[in-house]
Amino acid sequence: MLSAGGVGGPIGRAFLLVGLVGALFGFVSCVMGMRQKDEKVLRLSLRFATLSAVSALGAFVAMEYAMITRDFSLDYIQKVGSRSTPALYNFTAVWSALEGSILMWLLALALMTTWVAWRYRTKITDPLVACALATMFVTAFFFFLLTVGPANPFAQGAAGVTDGPGPNPLLQNHILVLFHPPILYIGYVGFTIPFAFAIGALVTGRVGEGWLLETRRWALFSWGFLTFGIVxxxxxxxxxxxxxxVWAWDPVENASLLPWITGTAYIHSVLVQERRGMLRVWNLSLLVATFSLTILGTFLTRSGILNSVHAFSESDIGPYLLAFFAIIVVVSLILIGWRGDxxxxxxxxxxPLSREGAFLANNVLFSVFAFVVLLGTVFPLIVEAVQNRQIxxxxxxxDSLATPIGIVMLFLMCIAPVLPWRKASAELLSQRLFWPAWCGVAALAVxxxxxxxxxxxxxxxxxxxxATGAALRQLVLATRRQKWRGLVGRANGGMIVHIGVIMISVALAASxxxxxSQELTLTKGVPASFGGHTFELTGFVEESDARRTSIKVDVSVDGGKSYRPAIHKFTSMGQNVGTPSVKSSWSKDIYLTLEPPVKPTSDEAKIKVFIKPMMTWMWAGGILMAIGTVLSAFPGRRRRPTDPVSAPVLTPSSTEAAS
Amino acid sequence: MERSRSSRLKSWPMWMLMGVVTVCLLAIGAGRDGGPLTQQERIDSITKRLACPTCDGESVFVSQASAAVNIKNEVARQVATGQRDDEEIVAFIEERFGGRVLLVPRATGFDSLVWVLPVTVLVCSVAGLAATFRRWRREQGLVPSDDDRALVARLLAEDPEDNDEVPR
Structure with missing residues (x-):
């Protein structure tokens, strides 16, 4: 075996097997330790967690090694490796197809399992923690199983292959391939942790709020990464x-959006539980839904039953994922039914006119939104199953359903931040909403x-x-009282996230x-104009290497700087990939693409011009959301965690004492 | 003193004024024409409604596949001749390339479920929420009288900032 190829394959396979056993033993030690109430046995699970994390890391490194050394004895390298891929895109090629993506998922999951195990090592005797850890081991075991079975990245390939096509051209065209998938995966996989704690709470019957503080922060962590990954x-x-x-409602995009929607609903409604001790079943259900949607989404997009631009390869992991999804849902439902009382x-x-009421309305909206996205994604399957017809x-x-939902969500963001808990009066609202509402009128006037x-x-x-007015009002009041601390904590950080969301919504609406848009046929030296801008073709650039042939044109915008839209023809795939060139400003982007066919000898080129308002606001909004998420993860000056959450809301004396 | 002035400022006539201004501005903005579309913009808006027949789930507008480019060129031809409106062009393309090119499900027959179900879910969840609030109110055992409400409102009005926004 070794002589046939590199060492990456055998070492990787060995690591995965060790990891599989480690995850299984970790689970067993959690369960046995709980049953025998033996701390020593429970503590073993820490070792097994570390073992499986080291194994996953080892397997990942082995994969990278095989990729970097172009070990074409492996089937996966034959699929996505190529001698002509540049180092960066060769590194990222590891996650450019299914098996490697599952490996990356596994790596994130195993590291998180270890993180949880060590973070709560002093509380390992608590059945809730042990149970949560056991749940994580089960999930890790499942993914190890995928990698040693149907999605084995280290499977031997056909003999005699010496080169491959390389990753899909779209995955070797931009630096973001290094960031978007891993960040998204951390968010995606991270929701396993709150789910595991939810299962722990259900099994132990300790559905009070103790576990909640921890879970909320983990959920926020995952949500932040998922949000940033989506942006x-x-x-x-x-x-x-x-x-x-920026968004095509492609099945894979929808698969990442679904857990984001239910996760967003959770981080709002969990506040009601923290504050009032209510909505326990609902919050647990949201966590279960979020996690199971990550599995369902992976099933839908990776089993080949729904295809999309993101489905760079298929395999037969579908039945496994579907079975795992079914197990999660059935077990969770049984547990929720069992602990219902x-x-x-x-x-x-x-x-209804209270902070709690607004959170409930938020949850109704987000649930409907999740339903719409799920229905639209699977509806072609339903039609095909029922009527054997393709649509x-x-x-x-x-768009037509998300727009009204988004507008109502924006409306909620106007009202909800100023609502008090328990009950609001019309008088109170008219006082608090006055200036925010004028902000809205001002925005409309502008x-x-x-x-x-x-x-x-x-x-x-x-x-x-x-809504910006309402968010700023909260921030102004908080910073006036607490100086810079008025920007941290979930309420204040949350308002910064809101402003980010608003910027993205406004940018989406405007763009x-x-x-x-207009197609322009440019001749060298003759400026053409569109939308108040002039475009002049100033030159052609042709580049060629083993990987691709590129034709670029220089277009001077408004007589100034040149922009260079391009078309790359990838040799191994014979596929044309365009690369747009964008002139950005706060008010608008000028987006240029080069349209085929291009004949550099003719002094003529056809370009397409899009003038898109406010696109920069979208990216700024995304950054603001990330900042806000970080700020809201820091504890603000709120109720101490040890205080009972169902304590009376507020008495004048407690207010005085605190402020 | 200052508070009462602020309260007076935020009284109902000012809200009425705000409502009137908003409605006027909306009417001005929504009523006017956004200007003529370029041919390319018409092509874009039509091709966004058409599915590329050989790719999965992508619109003709998005896709670079040759089948999509064919449809795009056909739409461009139709737009250039200027004889058909958008709906007619979509119908023409559908007739020529088959039913799979529509990106929006029809509102008739089985396909209408995709439109009906979201509305049903929305109505059911709002109704469920309303029922829950009713139950909560019953469980509460007593419904506050108008006098109680007035008392609470008066106390709240005295200190409008009195809620959880106060750090504790």
Whole structure:
């Protein structure tokens, strides 16, 4: 075996087997330790967690080694490796197809399992922690199983292969391939931790709020990475795909959005539980839904039953994922049914017009949104199963339903931040909402003066201004009282996240509604104009190497700097990949693509120009969301965790004492 | 003193004014025409509604596949002749390339479920929430009288900032 290829394959396979055994033994030691109440046995699980993490890391390194040394004895390297791929894209080629992606998933999961095990090592005797850890071991075991079975990245390939096609051209075209997938995966995989704690809480019946503080922070961690990963994905699409959009409602995108939606619902509704001790069943269900949606999404997009631009390869892991999904759902439902009586919350929500009421409305909206996205994604499958007919559900469907949902969400973001817990009066609202509402009117006025048209974008701008006002009001009040500390904590950090979301919504509304586009045939030395800008072809650049042939054109915009849209023809795949060139400013982007066919000898080139307003706001909003998430992970000056959450809300004396 | 001035400022006539201004601005903005579309913009908006027949789930607008480019060129031809409107061009393409090119499910027959179900889920969840609130109110045992409400409102009005925004 060794003589046939490099050492990467055998070593990788060995690591994966050791990891598989480690995860299994970790699970067994958790369960046995719990049953025998033996701390020594429980402590063994720490070792097994470390063992499986080291194994996963070892396997990943072995894969990288095989990729870097171009070990074409492995089937996977034959699929995605190539002697002509540059070092960076060769490194990232490890996660450019299914088996490597599962390996990366496994690596993240095994590291997180170890992190959880060591973080709670002093509490390992607590059945809840042991149970959560056992759940994580089961999940890790499942993914190790995938890698030694149907998605084995170290499977031997056909003999005699000396070169491969390399990764899909789209995955060797932009630096973001190094960041978007790993960040997204950390978010995706991270939701295993809150899920594991939810299962722990259900099994032990300790469905009070003790576990909640921990879970909330883990959920926020995963949510932050998922959010940032999604935003980076949008940016990547914009920079690479050449149709000037950020989101196509592609099944894989939807698969990442679904857990994001339920996760967002959770990090809002969990506050009601922390504060009032209510919605326990609901919150557990959201965590279960979030985790199971990550598995379902992976099943839908990786089993080959739904295809998309992201499905760079398929395999037969579908039945495994479906079975795992079914097990998660059935076990969780049984546990929730079994513990249902203990989950009953004592309190009630007094009025719909309260902070709690707003969180409930938020949850209804997010649930409907998740349902819409899931339905639209699987509807072609349903139609095919029922009527044996093929249909496509695409962007216009999702847009037409997501727009009203988004507008109502924006409206909630206007009202909810100023609502008190328990109950609000009309008088109170009219006081608190006054200036935020004027912010909305001001935003509308500015938009109208700048020439905005259409009801939906105008409503978005108005509500965006209003919601920004509401968020700023909270931040101003908090910083006035607590100086810089008024920016940290979940309420204040959350408001910064809100402002980021608003910026993204406004940017989406503006760019979807007011994009201008035109195809221009440019002749050297003759400027053409469109949308108040002039475009002049100043030259051609041709480059060629073993990997690809590139034709680029220099286009001077408004007589100034040159931009260089290009078309690359990848030799091994024979595929054309365009690379747009973008001139960005705060008000608008000028997005240029080169349209085939290009004849450098003719002094003529056809380009397509998109003028897209406010795109920069979208990326700024994404950064703001990331900053806000970090800030809200720090504890603010709130109720001490040891205080009972169902304690009376507030008495004047406690307020005085605290402030 | 200052508080009462602020309260007066935030009274209902100012809210009315705000409402009137908003409605006027919305009417101005929504009522006017966004200007003529370029041919390319018409092509883009039509091809966004059409699915590329050989790729999965991508629109003709997004896709670079040759089948999509064919449809794009056909749409461009139709737009250039200027004889058909957008709907007619979509219908024409559908007739020529078959039913799989539509990216939006129809609102008739089995396909209409994709439109009906989200609305049903929304209505059910809102109704469920309303029912829960009713139950909570019943469980509460007593419904506050108007006098109680007035008392609470008065106390809250005295100190409008009195809620959880105060750090503790």
């Amino acid at each position: 980076l994905g949008g940016w990547w699409s914009y920079e690479v795909l050449g149709w000037s959009g 203990r989950l009953r919350a004592p309190g009630i929500i007094d009025s 496509v559900v695409g962007e216009p469907f999702f 938009a109208v003066i700048l020439g905005a048209t259409g009801v939906e974008p105008l409503l978005t701008f108005t509500l965006g201004g209003f 979807n509604s007011y994009t201008r």
